[in-house]
Amino acid sequence: MGIETSCDETAIGIVESSLNAQLSLKIRANVLATQIPLHAPYFGVVPELASRAHLEKINGVLRRALEQSGLNLDPSRLAGRLDAISYTRGPGLKGALLVGEQAARALALALGKPALGIHHLEAHLAAVLFEHPDVRPPFVGLVVSGGHTDLICVSRWGSYRVLGRTLDDACGEAFDKFAKMLKLGYPGGPIVDRMAQSGDPGAVAFPRPYLENSWSFSFSGLKTSALYRIRDHGVPKSKGALNDLAASYQEAICDTLLFKTKKALRSLRLDTVVAAGGVAANTRLRGMFREAAVREGWKVYFPSPSLCTDNGAMVAALGALRIASRARLDDGFVDPSLPFSRW
Ligand code: KG4
Ligand code: ZN
Numbered sequence: 001m002g003i004e005t006s007c008d009e010t011a012i013g014i015v016e017s018s019l020n021a022q023l024s025l026k027i028r029a030n031v032l033a034t035q036i037p038l039h040a041p042y043f044g045v046v047p048e049l050a051s052r053a054h055l056e057k058i059n060g061v062l063r064r065a066l067e068q069s070g071l072n073l074d075p076s077r078l079a080g081r082l083d084a085i086s087y088t089r090g091p092g093l094k095g096a097l098l099v100g101e102q103a104a105r106a107l108a109l110a111l112g113k114p115a116l117g118i119h120h121l122e123a124h125l126a127a128v129l130f131e132h133p134d135v136r137p138p139f140v141g142l143v144v145s146g147g148h149t150d151l152i153c154v155s156r157w158g159s160y161r162v163l164g165r166t167l168d169d170a171c172g173e174a175f176d177k178f179a180k181m182l183k184l185g186y187p188g189g190p191i192v193d194r195m196a197q198s199g200d201p202g203a204v205a206f207p208r209p210y211l212e213n214s215w216s217f218s219f220s221g222l223k224t225s226a227l228y229r230i231r232d233h234g235v236p237k238s239k240g241a242l243n244d245l246a247a248s249y250q251e252a253i254c255d256t257l258l259f260k261t262k263k264a265l266r267s268l269r270l271d272t273v274v275a276a277g278g279v280a281a282n283t284r285l286r287g288m289f290r291e292a293a294v295r296e297g298w299k300v301y302f303p304s305p306s307l308c309t310d311n312g313a314m315v316a317a318l319g320a321l322r323i324a325s326r327a328r329l330d331d332g333f334v335d336p337s338l339p340f341s342r343w
Contacts, residue, residue, distance in 0.1 A: 001065070001085050001107075002315025003058075005100030006092025006120050007146065008035040008045045010057040012065040013313030014082075017320035024133050025320060029068035030313040033057040036187065043180035043188075045146075051095030058103050065312070079111040086319030089117030089331075090338025091147065097334040116319045117331055119338055121148060122160070124276040126321055127303035127314035135274060135301050140264045144257060144285075145277035145310075146172035146187070149217045151264055152340070154274070157321055160340040163264055164215025171253050172279045174219035178226050178249055182235055182242070192246045193282050199240075199247030201284075204229065206252040210259050217260065222252055247284075254285045258292055265298055273300040281305035 004011040014029040035053045039045050066073050071081050087104035090097060101117070108115035121143045128135055141152040141160070149166040169177065172189055179188025184195075207225055209218050226249055236242040261273055275289060280302050293300040307314060327343040 001082055002118070002123070002312045002317070002319055003085065003087040003100045003104050004120075004123075004310055004312045004315045005054045005058070005096050005103075006088045006090070007096060007310060008039055008050050008053075009033070009310040010035070010054045010061050010099075011310060011312035011315075012058075012061050013311060013316045014065055014069040014071065015313055015316035015320055017324065019324050022133050023129065023321060023324050025130055025317050027130060027313045028070065029065040030311055031061050031065040031068060032311060033061050040186045043186045044176065045093070047093045047095060050093055051099060054096055054099035058099060062103070062107075075110055079113065082111060082113055083323055084108075084114045084116050084319050085111070086116040086118045086315045088120045088123065088315055089333070090335040091120055092334075092336060094334065094336045097336065101334050116322060117334070118315050118318050119340060121145075121150060121152075121277070122340065123314040123318045124303075124308075125152075125154065125274055126157070126318040127276055127307040127311070128274050128301050129317055129321070130307060130313070131304060132301045135272070138268075138270055139272035139274050140261060140268065140270055142257065142261055142273060142275040142280070143277045144171050144275065144279035146170060146176065146189075148277065149219070149257075151215060151217075151260055153264070153268055153270075158325060158327060158343040160342075162340060164217060164260065166217040166219060168218050168220040169223060171217070171219055171257065172277070174223050174253055175250075175279065177223055178246075181227060181230055182245075187278075189279060189282065192250055193284070195243045196247035196250045196284060199243030199245070201247040201251035203241075203244035204248035206248055208252055208255050208259070210256060215260070215264075217256065219253070219256075222249070222256075250282070250284055253279075254282070254288050257285065258288055261289070262292065262296070271298045273298065275300060275302050276308055278309045281308040
């Protein structure tokens, strides 16, 4: 079982794993109670509201996940079917993480099973294994979400070297804040994605924050240039012009992510990329990476869009991976800025 409460989704997944030549994972349940309507009026996540909503939702989500999986709700029988309870240990919002951790530890204690603290970004990457069980490190990992833009060298599952991350806004935040400027709604990423599909990505010349001599990302300058554009030209009146603006802004983000990823592939002499996290659900990002991969002879793998955004199944997947690797299972309490660690 995997419990995810790091941000604004209360999510529990149950995954069945079998280990033959390779680990194969099947989702038995993946239940989510979203807090989007709660945070939408603020165009961003309000931590205190998030923690309280997790507390209100978590028991119901657990009941639904057990029902969906077909597992018996009777604790004495349940103990025979679950190997471990994984939960997101960090990074994330502290009060939100604590709710998932407490639920996981209570359940683990009641069932006599281990509780496994999971790294949220590792879990995003592990989500790729549901549909691509054959993906094997070494690969370049790109985790792009509302809180992170991390480019990682994954030499094996459990061994990570962060090449670069954002110096300011995460790329998901760059989408969300752009949508906020235009009062399009929250979260902005999926809205901009939809609008951009009918827009011209070359209509507005936004800068590409490539930071050529560094592995770091920076999206705050791009965001400011959108702000100035809207200040100087006003909010586009026609739907077409608004779609063009969205497509141009999105293109600048996707170009930047692809530029840095290609640089990592070249410099590490690798030929495989795994892209995950909420922004990896983006239609243009997926298309652009796939086209580049075919053109340049490398491979790119994404989880399906619904498994890119936060979910409980990915947390369970990483738990299963750690059990299969016979890694140490319990490793401390929640940490809002949990670094990658070796296992
Ligand atoms: O991974 P995630 O669900 O939560 C975090 O760990 O942050 O990512 C949420 C982020 C939000 O910023 C959201 O706008 C963005 O992912 N996102 C997208 C798309 N779907 C979600 N961004 C661009 N295009 C999308 N289709
Ligand atoms: Zn996430």
